[in-house]
Amino acid sequence: xxxxxxxxxxxxxxxxxxxxxxxxxxxxxxxxxxxxxxxxxxxxxxxxxxxxxxxxxxxxxxxxxxxxxxxxxxxxxxxxxxxxxxxxxxxxxxxxxxxxxxxxxxxxxxxxxxxxxxxxxxxxxxxxxxxxxxxxxxxxxxxxxxxxxxxxxxxxxxxxxxxxxxxxxxxxxxxxxxxxxxxxxxxxxxxxxxxxxxxxxxxxxxxxxxxxxxxxxxxxxxxxxxxxxxxxxxxxxxxxxxxxxxxxxxxxxxxxxxxxxxxxxxxxxxxxxxxxxxxxxxxxxxxxxxxxxxxxxxxxxxxxxxxxxxxxxxxxxxxxxxxxxxxxxxxxxxxxxxxxxxxxxxxxxxxxxxxxxxxxxxxxxxxxxxxxxxxxxxxxxxxxxxxxxxxxxxxxxxxxxxxxxxxxxxxxxxxxxxxxxx
Amino acid sequence: xxxxxxxxxxxxxxxxxxxxxxxxxxxxxxxxxxxxxxxxxxxxxxxxxxxxxxxxxxxxxxxxxxxxxxxxxxxxxxxxxxxxxxxxxxxxxxxxxxxxxxxxxxxxxxxxxxxxxxxxxxxxxxxxxxxxxxxxxxxxxxxxxxxxxxxxxxxxxxxxxxxxxxxxxxxxxxxxxxxxxxxxxxxxxxxxxxxxxxxxxxxxxxxxxxxxxxxxxxxxxxxxxxxxxxxxxxxxxxxxxxxxxxxxxxxxxxxxxxxxxx
Numbered sequence: 001x002x003x004x005x006x007x008x009x010x011x012x013x014x015x016x017x018x019x020x021x022x023x024x025x026x027x028x029x030x031x032x033x034x035x036x037x038x039x040x041x042x043x044x045x046x047x048x049x050x051x052x053x054x055x056x057x058x059x060x061x062x063x064x065x066x067x068x069x070x071x072x073x074x075x076x077x078x079x080x081x082x083x084x085x086x087x088x089x090x091x092x093x094x095x096x097x098x099x100x101x102x103x104x105x106x107x108x109x110x111x112x113x114x115x116x117x118x119x120x121x122x123x124x125x126x127x128x129x130x131x132x133x134x135x136x137x138x139x140x141x142x143x144x145x146x147x148x149x150x151x152x153x154x155x156x157x158x159x160x161x162x163x164x165x166x167x168x169x170x171x172x173x174x175x176x177x178x179x180x181x182x183x184x185x186x187x188x189x190x191x192x193x194x195x196x197x198x199x200x201x202x203x204x205x206x207x208x209x210x211x212x213x214x215x216x217x218x219x220x221x222x223x224x225x226x227x228x229x230x231x232x233x234x235x236x237x238x239x240x241x242x243x244x245x246x247x248x249x250x251x252x253x254x255x256x257x258x259x260x261x262x263x264x265x266x267x268x269x270x271x272x273x274x275x276x277x278x279x280x281x282x283x284x285x286x287x288x289x290x291x292x293x294x295x296x297x298x299x300x301x302x303x304x305x306x307x308x309x310x311x312x313x314x315x316x317x318x319x320x321x322x323x324x325x326x327x328x329x330x331x332x333x334x335x336x337x338x339x340x341x342x343x344x345x346x347x348x349x350x351x352x353x354x355x356x357x358x359x360x361x362x363x364x365x366x367x368x369x370x371x372x373x374x375x376x377x378x379x380x381x382x383x384x385x386x387x388x389x390x391x392x393x394x395x396x397x398x399x400x401x402x403x404x405x406x407x408x409x410x411x412x413x414x415x416x417x418x419x420x421x422x
Numbered sequence: 423x424x425x426x427x428x429x430x431x432x433x434x435x436x437x438x439x440x441x442x443x444x445x446x447x448x449x450x451x452x453x454x455x456x457x458x459x460x461x462x463x464x465x466x467x468x469x470x471x472x473x474x475x476x477x478x479x480x481x482x483x484x485x486x487x488x489x490x491x492x493x494x495x496x497x498x499x500x501x502x503x504x505x506x507x508x509x510x511x512x513x514x515x516x517x518x519x520x521x522x523x524x525x526x527x528x529x530x531x532x533x534x535x536x537x538x539x540x541x542x543x544x545x546x547x548x549x550x551x552x553x554x555x556x557x558x559x560x561x562x563x564x565x566x567x568x569x570x571x572x573x574x575x576x577x578x579x580x581x582x583x584x585x586x587x588x589x590x591x592x593x594x595x596x597x598x599x600x601x602x603x604x605x606x607x608x609x610x611x612x613x614x615x616x617x618x619x620x621x622x623x624x625x626x627x628x629x630x631x632x633x634x635x636x637x638x639x640x641x642x643x644x645x646x647x648x649x650x651x652x653x654x655x656x657x658x659x660x661x662x663x664x665x666x667x668x669x670x671x672x673x674x675x676x677x678x679x680x681x682x683x684x
Contacts, residue, residue, distance in 0.1 A: 002537055002545040002582055010527050010539050013567040014645070018604040022651040029604065031659050 009091065011220050019221050020205040028218070034211045035258055038146075040153070042269055044277035048157035053215065054144025056088075059154030060137045061162035068124070068131040076123020078134035080109045080155065089143035089216075100147075107240050108138070108152050111196040111229035115237035118159065119191035125167045125177065132164055134190070145216035148227050152198040153266060160195075160274045163187035195267045196237040199259035200227045203245050210247075210255055212262070228256055230263045461493040461509060468507075481508025482517065512611025516541040516641035518577040525605060525639030526585065528568040536564060538572065541641045544582050548572060552586040554594035569600045569645060571637050600637060603647030606658040610642045612665045624664040627676040628657055631683065656683070 019029060026033060030053070038053035047060040068075060082105045084092040092098065097105075112118060123132040136158060138151050166185045170178045202214035202222035214222060224243025230236050236256065241247070461467065468478070468491040480486065483495040484507055493499070497511025516524070518540060526538035526546060535547040548570070550561045564570075576584035589595040608616075616622050616638045625636070634648035634657050644661065646654045660679055664672050 002547075003543075010529060011567060012527050012569040012605055013565065014569050014600065014603055015605055016567070017602070018651065018654070022655065025651060027652055027655060029655055029658075031655055 009216070009220055011217065015217060016221050019218060023204055023209045023211070024207075028211060028215075030215060034209065037213045037262055037265070038215075040266065040269060042153065042157050042273040044157060044161050044273050046161060048154050048161065048273075050150050050154040050157065052144070052146060052150040052153075052213070054142055055146060055150045056141040056144075057147070057150040057154040058139045058141055059151075059158035060139075061158045062135050062137070063132045063162070063164045064135065065125065065130050065167075066133045068128065072120075073128035074124045074131075075120040076131040076133060077120065078112070078118055078136065080105055080112075080136045080138065082108075082151065083137065083139045085140060088140040092140070092143075103240075103242065104147055104151060107148050107198065107227055107229075107238070108155055110238050110240075111152060111198055112155065112159075115194070115196045115229070115231070115235070117156075117193055117196050117231075117237075119193060122191050123164075126169070130177065134159075134162070143216060145219050146200050146213050148200050149198050149213065152196075152229070153270060156192075156195050156197075157270050157273060159190055160192055160270065161189075161277055163189050194231040194233065194235075195263075195270060196229045196231050197259075197263035197266045198227050198229045198238075199262050199266075200225055201255050201259075203243070203247060208245055208247060208251070210251055212258065226252070226255060228259045230256070230260050232264050232267050234260050460496060461499050462496050463492075463494055465493040466490045467493060467499055477505055479506045481506060482519065483509030483511070510611075510614070512609045512614075514541075514609060514642065515543070516610055518542045518546065518574050518583040518641075520574055520577050522574045522640045523638075524572060524574060524585075524641040525600070525637065525643040525645060526570045526572050526641075527605075528564045528566055528570065530566065531564065538570065538585055540572075540574070540583065540585070540639075541643065542583060546572075546574070546583040546585050548585040548587070552588060553598075554588055554592065564599070569605055571597050571600055571639070571645075573597060596637075600645050600647075603635065603645050604654050604658060605643055605645045606662060608642050608644055608662060609665065610640065612661070613638055613640050613642050613644065615665075616644060616661065622661075622664070623669065623672050624660055624676050627680065628660060631680055632657065 022028065023034065028034065028036075030038075032038070038055075039051075041051045043049045047058060050057045050059070066077075069077065082097075082101060084097065084101050086092050086094050092101070118134070123134065125131060136155050138154055140147060140151070163182075165182060165187050166180045168178050168180065170176050199212065200214065201210050201212055202218050203210055203224045203226070204214075204218060204222045208223065211218060211222075214225065219225070222243065223245035224241065224247065226242070226247065227238075227240040228236060229238040229240075239252075467484070469489065470486075470491065471489045478491070480491065481500075483493060483497060485492050485494050491507070493509055495509055495511055497509040500508050500510050518524075524540045526540045526548070528536050528548075529539050529545060530537040533550075535549055538546045538548050540546045550556070551558070552575075553562060570587070572585040572587055573589070574583055575586045587594065587597040589597070616625060616636075617640065620626075628634075632648070632653055634646055634653055636647075636657070637645040639645075644658075646657050648654050648657070656679070660676075664675065667675060
């Protein structure tokens with residue numbers, strides 16, 4: 001029994017010929033002119049969902065505290081992972097990424113990385129020890145052609161709504177890491193210097209007619225394609241020319257001019273979507289704090305307790321590693337990271353009522369724990385104190401911590417100098 | 423309660439409920455829910471225990487489960503006199519059944535058969551001799567990607583469906599290669615709507631203003647050809663868009679479209 005071949009799109013001779021012929025009279029199969037972009041819709045909900053005609057991509061960004069690379073001790077990192085589901089297109093094989101999958105990942109990655117759109121230095125927490133590593137997950141939901149542009153927009157939109165919890169160094173010696181929960185301190189957005197927008201052109205037929213934003217069918221017919229990544233300032237961040245057909249220099253210049261106009265349109269669309277999401281988010285936050293003062297302070301208390309437990313571990317770990325073998329440092333660091341990453345930076349699932357209910361059973365237990373740990377590690381004493389006083393003097397404890405942050409700046413410099421001297 | 427008039431949905435049917443037409447009313451209600459509402463898998467549509475000595479013919483999407491007939495896929499239940507029942511739904515995947523007229527794309531050529539993709543789970547066989555006056559001497563040559571209008575002759579589970587390019591009398595009829603034009607994808611539901619009578623309002627409206635050729639395959643494909651490529655694109659897109667519109671919306675859309683042409 002002959003199975004239907006799934007690994008390639010079956011195009012009829014009629015379709016191929018028709019696409020080429022129709023282009024001669026400046027019209028495309030979906031009714032567009034050669035330089036019309038398809039309808040682009042972006043919706044934001046912490047993650048981003050981008051629809052470009054039939055194409056659909058979902059982007060999601062997560063952050064994790066990790067050790068930085070040796071050669072860049074004070075820079076955070078980011079990586080892009082693209083998921084090609086066979087549901088989106090039968091030609092995507094599960095498991096192994098295909099040629100197009102790798103190319104797509106590279107183009108999006110290069111557009112963001114080479115143009116330094118994301119400020120990686122602001123992701124540094126402790127130079128040489130802890131930085132934020134940002135992971136961008138892109139899921140292709142439906143392939144209707146021009147995945148590059150859709151994936152790029154999804155990545156940008158997801159990056160611009162991502163918020164990481166604020167981290168400061170505190171404690172008496174200014175060496176302890178404090179991760180502030182979203183209720184205590186507003187999570188920080190990433191710093192995006194500009195939006196590099198990818199615009200793809202296809203070259204179809206004997207005369208290499210350029211079309212913007214090719215569909216799935218046009219991608220099967222075209223002899224070559226070119227992806228230009230530009231920002232609103234008109235800077236060309238990257239160009240990728242795929243396929244065998246050669247393209248004239250004048251055509252490339254014309255494409256770039258059109259692309260820069262489109263980049264402006266798309267940037268404003270992303271910004272609008274992000275803005276509406278941000279206003280929605282701040283409205284939601286007002287609601288959360290309003291109804292019951294007690295509830296919010298309970299939440300804060302709970303977070304502070306968790307926080308102190310976490311920072312205890314960090315404190316003891318760092319002590320341990322400083323005295324002991326350096327090999328162990330990594331594993332302890334990882335343990336700690338697990339704690340931080342499992343904690344939801346968006347505080348989506350936090351239900352005030354549920355927390356209040358569970359708190360009653362937890363409070364005694366956690367208090368004991370705090371006491372125990374404070375015996376072991378006298379440096380952390382300041383933090384349990386603050387947690388005890390949270391409900392009444394929440395603001396005060398906050399200011400205390402921010403003071404310790406200022407103190408923390410110095411030792412960091414000292415350490416740097418030391419390492420330089422060595 | 424007995425004397426209260428009942429409005430029957432938006433049709434102005436008023437029934438005074440008396441004991442004898444209460445039964446009648448209930449039957450109508452059951453029939454209404456059976457044939458107009460969308461059935462989902464697991465729904466029981468017929469109870470065989472009180473239908474002795476009747477023969478039923480079950481089509482796609484139905485299954486006998488003991489004394490009851492169950493629905494196996496989501497869709498509308500259809501009935502044809504005297505005893506045929508089946509479930510109709512709109513989907514992207516086509517399940518071949520004998521007698522369907524479909525659009526196929528030649529994928530490969532074998533000595534005995536052409537392998538044709540008809541959007542089904544398996545490729546279909548088109549025997550090289552199943553053309554009008556087909557002999558070993560004049561086997562047609564189809565390159566890969568040729569578009570054909572064909573009929574399904576055989577469709578059994580576990581076997582590749584068999585196609586033919588002849589009608590029952592051995593004549594070519596309208597079957598064969600479709601040249602030029604463009605093949606659009608649709609759902610099986612849209613294809614059925616295009617083939618239904620009275621004709622699809624958008625198709626009919628466009629046909630009054632423009633001249634074009636169309637071939638609809640029940641497998642969710644339709645081919646449009648015209649002298650101008652802009653006409654092909656206009657017709658194809660109008661039909662594709664009309665699927666999600668209601669009858670009134672279709673009329674408004676059609677009026678707008680026809681105005682824009684002039």
